[in-house]
Amino acid sequence: MTSITPNVELEQKWDKTFSKNSKLDHCKVTFKNRYGITLVADLYQPKEIQEKIPAIIISGPFGAVKEQSSGLYAQTLAERGFIxxxxxxxxxxxxxxEPRNIASPDINTEDFSAAVDFIGIQTNVDQDQIGIVGICGWGGMALNATAIDKRIKAVVTSTMYDMTRLMSKGYNDSVTLEQRTQTLEKLNQQRWEDAKNGTTAYGPTSLELKGGEPQFVVEYADYYKTPRGFHPRAINSNASWSLTTPLSFMNMPILTYIKEIFPRPILFIHGENAHSRYFSETAYNEAVEPKELLIIPNANHTDLYDRVDIIPFDRITDFFNKNLK
Structure with missing residues (x-):
């Protein structure tokens, strides 16, 4: 297994938010992206692989870690025969x-391609059968990566957010030009504060509810702040993004080239009752066939993080079996 060892100490014990399937082979791997950042990943695969088989790369949600939703998706799809x-x-x-807890539509899109670099040179992976899954905010990143990276043969988004649209326009595109300008001015002033202090400033700890929050925020807290999904390394569980993180999202719409995913297929999955459903519906309307929008009845946004009785793994499996060949 090809791996570049970073100057970091990795957690070796099983510390996921889901139970381990001992019938699979599992290990931690590392690789570098085009910017020289070392990415750490969990690799899951069926035991005793005798031939080159398809591979699927997963990341998200925004502010989560691989020990949470993306790892659950990865282990479940490995149980179904994929690396x-x-x-x-x-x-x-x-x-x-460094600094920690920042995001970038460019660098995080590159992260998917770096993962394709890594997985595609493994001896038991068929380079022509690589798919990706993006969850929540990484759904938009996955679409952006697929548009630019022709090695990706099929893409699934689950409970997708377009983070550039959200940060630049607000929920349901409700932000006015005046409000956007005020936000940018505030972020620009924060840059001077960070420069003066020589440190990166962060917001308050995420999802510390005080009462009166919107229902979708309560749902986020029910995942990230309870034993259901809490993880000490997750930004949304016990940390926060840097205050200037939104800057690079404000004028870089990541779905500009979604039509260039053609002729590769897209499966959009979203909950019927999710506050974020419009992100998938808009992206679906802008994408080119072959495409499919699968709405899960009665599901909210976070149900698709970990509710294995709700997440349509059969449909995801069928989608990749059909399109990774």
Whole structure:
């Protein structure tokens, strides 16, 4: 197994939010992206592989780590016969990059391609049969990566967010030009504060509810702040993004070239009752066939993080079996 060892100490015990399937082979691997950042990932694969088989790369949600939702997806799809890789994006989890807890639509898109670099040179992977899954905010990144990286043969998004649209326009595109300008001015002033102090400033700890929050925020807290999904390395569980993280998202719409995913297929999956459903519906409308929008009845946004009785793994498996060949 090809691996570049970073100058970091990796957690070796099983510390996922889901139970380990001992019938699979599992190990941690590392590789570098084009910017020299070392990414840390969990590799899952069926035991005793005798031939080259398809591989699937997974990341997300935004502010999560590979020990949470993406790892659950990876292990479950490995149980169904794929080699899978769940990675921590740059600057988060066990992956490197300073300062910590920042995001970038460019670098995080590159993270997917770096994972394709890594998985495609493994001796038991068919380079022509690589797919990716993006969950929540990494759904938009996955679409952006697929548009630019023709090695990716099929893409699934689950409970997708377009983070560039959200940060630049707000929920349901409700932000006015005046509000956007005020936000940018505030972020620009924060850059001077960070420069003066010589450190990166961060917001308050994520999802510390005080009462009166919107229902979808309560649902986030029910995942990230409880034993259901809490993980000490997850930004959304016990940390926060840097205050200036939104800057690079404000004028870089990542779905500009979604039509260039053609002729490769896209499967959009979203919950019927998810506050974020419009992100998938818009992306679906802008994408070119072959495409499919699968709406899960009665599901909210976070149900598709870990509710294995709700996540349509059979449909995902059928999609990849059909299109990774």
């Amino acid at each position: 899978t890789l769940a990675f921590d994006p740059s600057y988060t989890g066990e992956s490197t990059g």
